[in-house]
Amino acid sequence: MRLRTALLATALTTAPVAATMATTITGPYVDIGGGYDLTQTQHLHDFDNDRLEKGYVNHAPAASQADVRDTYSPSMHYRERVRHGDGWTGFASFGWGFGNGLRAEVEGAYNWSGLSGMTFSQGGPRGGSTTGRTQGSDRSYGGFINVLYDIDLKRLFNIDVPVTPFVGVGAGYLWQNVSSNTVLASNSSLNLRQHGTNGSFAYQGIVGAAYDIPGVAGLQMTTEYRMVGQVESFSMGNITQSYNANYGADNSHPSYDHRFNHQFIVGVRYAFNTAPPPPPPAPAIVPPAPTMARTYLVFFDWDGALLTGRAREIVAQAAQASSHVQTTRIEVNGYTDNSAAQPGPRGQQYNLGLSLRRADSVKAELIRDGVPASAIGVQGYGEARPLVPTGPDTREPQNRRVEIILH
Structure with a gap:
């Protein structure tokens, strides 16, 4: 018993x-x-x-x-x-x-x-x-x-x-x-x-x-x-x-x-040697893949800095994209072809100022389309960095441009 x-x-x-x-x-x-x-x-x-x-x-x-x-x-x-x-x-x-x-x-x-x-x-x-x-x-x-x-x-x-x-x-x-x-x-x-x-x-x-x-x-x-x-x-x-x-x-x-x-x-x-189990490892934080910068091209008439109707449409598209995609900054870079309204050595200096006036025109349009001015950086490069290589003193329409780059 x-x-x-x-x-x-x-x-x-x-x-x-x-x-x-x-x-x-x-x-x-x-x-x-x-x-x-x-x-x-x-x-x-x-x-x-x-x-x-x-x-x-x-x-x-x-x-x-x-x-x-x-x-x-x-x-x-x-x-x-x-x-x-x-x-x-x-x-x-x-x-x-x-x-x-x-x-x-x-x-x-x-x-x-x-x-x-x-x-x-x-x-x-x-x-x-x-x-x-x-x-x-x-x-x-x-x-x-x-x-x-x-x-x-x-x-x-x-x-x-x-x-x-x-x-x-x-x-x-x-x-x-x-x-x-x-x-x-x-x-x-x-x-x-x-x-x-x-x-x-x-x-x-x-x-x-x-x-x-x-x-x-x-x-x-x-x-x-x-x-x-x-x-x-x-x-x-x-x-x-x-x-x-x-x-x-x-x-x-x-x-x-x-x-x-x-x-x-x-x-x-x-x-004696028993320790509490280690906490589970924290889930790995995978950084998001960097997004490719989006570029918009706005073209100008020879020796001009005014926006055409088509140019305003492109600027509006860029402004709308910047509000839908996370954008940290916007670059606005102006360029000219290698011809100049003023002959001689002063031609390159003239084109440098012309590229900057074109960039300022695009910036003003972006601001009118709702983009904060503080998010926009402006730079003029004159004849440098041509989109299409040409001979000297050539009026190339694709080199008379402004690049809007969304980062």
Whole structure:
């Protein structure tokens, strides 16, 4: 009944809860825990009958020595069943996580359980059994080296919960210490006392789950079930069983069989190198592709700076485009051909001024069409930068122009 209740409690505590993605341990960590221990009934064997027989015979009355010799004959041995009551367990461990789910740790453990009763049976001519009430305790302590594997639910099954199931195995060494006194119910004159310590190889299997604690990186609560087995040597000279009866008293050295502990544990684990996950990278800001400058050409009559009807239409188009397309500035550049109204060296200087008057005419028209004056830059280049290359003193209509450039 106790075993079923503890299993149910462990199953309920391992139910997943909603939060962020579970932690995978990388680097050092510490783990402590404790809980309920249920030790299975153990069996003992005692083969020291030559010594028992001599001890009881020597202390028995002369009339009873034959009966004692027959009862404790060398062909007989004792079998005992030791029943355990409720107990508890505790452990502390230091380990290292490799970042891929595998962990290795060194653990120190302590287990305690009360002893509730003993059944004593014997073989031979006077074989039989009797049950006694036991007072005392049984404890074991030692260490393990464990290897565990954390099951990453997100990576393996795409389940995003703050729970990490784990499984593991361990091997080590445990010392068992016994201190008990049993009064046999059918023979109140016979007391059995056991005391002493013996060590042997031990192993364990582990299954459990870790739960991330919100707001504290690396801190987890754990629940787990452990089955601990301890291999007992057949010659346990360090545990002594004392017999105290009407015929006298003597000691023997019983042998315990395999010991099994079922443990249901709640603990806390802290991983030192666990940092909160980095925030997701900010979306890359892609600058808009630079827009090509739009150019409008306005042409003029020879030696003229007045806008024609067609020229005014082109200026209006440029003004309208500047209001629909994001425009940072507007260039208005004036040009002339390489002919001049004034002959001689003063011709180039005259054309430079003529190109600037043409640019000012276009600027004034843009302002009338709603373009702010502050957005317009004016420049005159004269005969420089011809649109169509020509010979000297050539009246080329396409070179008599103003360029409206929207940036």
